[in-house]
Amino acid sequence: MTFDNRSQHRVRRGRLLVISQVYLPDPASVGQHLAGLCEALVEEGHAVMVLTAKRGYDDPGMHYPSRETLDGVRVHRLPWASLGKLTLRRRLLAGVLFVLQSTWIGLTTRRITGVVIATSPPLTAASGWAISLARRVPLIMWVMDLNPEQAVLAGVASPRSLGARLLDWFTRRALARSRQVIALDEAMARLLSKKNVANPAVLPPWAHNGGEPPGAGKAYREQLGIADRFVFMYSGNHSPVHPMAPLIRAVERIRSRDDIRVLFIGGGVGKPQIDAAIARNRLENAISLPYEPFENIGNSLAAADVHVVVMGEHMVGVVHPSKLYGALAAGRPILIVGPHPAAALVVESGAGWVVENEAELIAAAMERIVDSNPEVILGMREAARSLSARFSRSRLVPELVRLVDAALV
Known part of the structure; x- marks a missing residue:
């Protein structure tokens, strides 16, 4: 030594x-x-x-x-x-x-x-x-x-x-x-x-991101033609341990809301099923994209208005979705679908919401969020940034x- x-x-x-x-x-x-x-x-x-x-x-x-x-x-x-x-x-x-x-x-x-x-x-x-x-x-x-x-x-x-x-x-x-x-x-x-x-x-x-300048994600949204939409984003591994079927059915339920877009970014075993569902149901309000390069993760995550984190009912303690921490570092509120070890902390800090993994409940939560006072969302962004310092x-x-x-x- x-x-x-x-x-x-x-x-x-x-x-x-x-x-x-x-x-x-x-x-x-x-x-x-x-x-x-x-x-x-x-x-x-x-x-x-x-x-x-x-x-x-x-x-x-x-x-x-x-x-x-x-x-x-x-x-x-x-x-x-x-x-x-x-x-x-x-x-x-x-x-x-x-x-x-x-x-x-x-x-x-x-x-x-x-x-x-x-x-x-x-x-x-x-x-x-x-x-x-x-x-x-x-x-x-x-x-x-x-x-x-x-x-x-x-x-x-x-x-x-x-x-x-x-x-x-x-x-x-x-x-x-x-x-x-x-x-x-x-x-x-x-x-x-x-x-x-x-x-x-x-x-x-x-988180792998954080510290992005104000306006980060704007160019990303403009490139996708969704600059004036309210954007929900699921970013990360599309895995069987994170049941995505209710979420995609929720997207179908809100398809008439032209002011909403849902982005599915990432890969994994479940990605082909998401792509097939979007094509089969002609979901023009959904966009599927591959993983972003490491150096562009911050801009990608900042393009969302609200992030969606999904976790299987019996998976607490077995897996731990880390996508939540990137969303917090981007200063974005989180809609947690199903259980998550950090769910109570996120809700108590004012940085997000929790909903059961059922299509009707997810769709209703999404619409309530979009229709809420913009000042509420801005406040939740600040709460997310504050909470991210712990991680x-x-x-x-x-x-x-x-x-x-x-x-x-």
């Missing part, structure tokens, strides 16, 4: 290995959050190497360099580690190939001082556990979602299936091996405690780095 006179931080000889199927410039949220952590670790004096996929997570047609250094982070991208989300079989095959490759590299790379894993893909737990055990180095597990619970609740796996049981076995071994487990909310921490995790740290994700990168990343450092001692 040496001392860097420039930064006055302890610098550990060796290399911190970070394993995730997604990393920048891929737009998936997990990769973006990991990049924030890795960049901060490099600034502190760690040598960080990321193992990730060479192709895009949502769009395997996107190819990234096999090796590059991004903001001091060495990124090693593996072939055949992302085959898209069109079928479960392709996702499983890509996950297995990624885990096999990352495990081999982790076992053969010299001077590893610790391993950090996120739960993408879920089988990453197997890789992290094996490397940590064989190399006798600390394991830090940043739990973005719980599996096999997520797969079972989404209906893509039976709880008694061999795959679900194997995944549960590896996940429990990784959790037991971890020197630090980090959950995204208290509900997730309670579920982790049922897997015999004692006192997991709880740290919510942060800023500058506040949360140093705390995350502290947790990682404590596990490496």
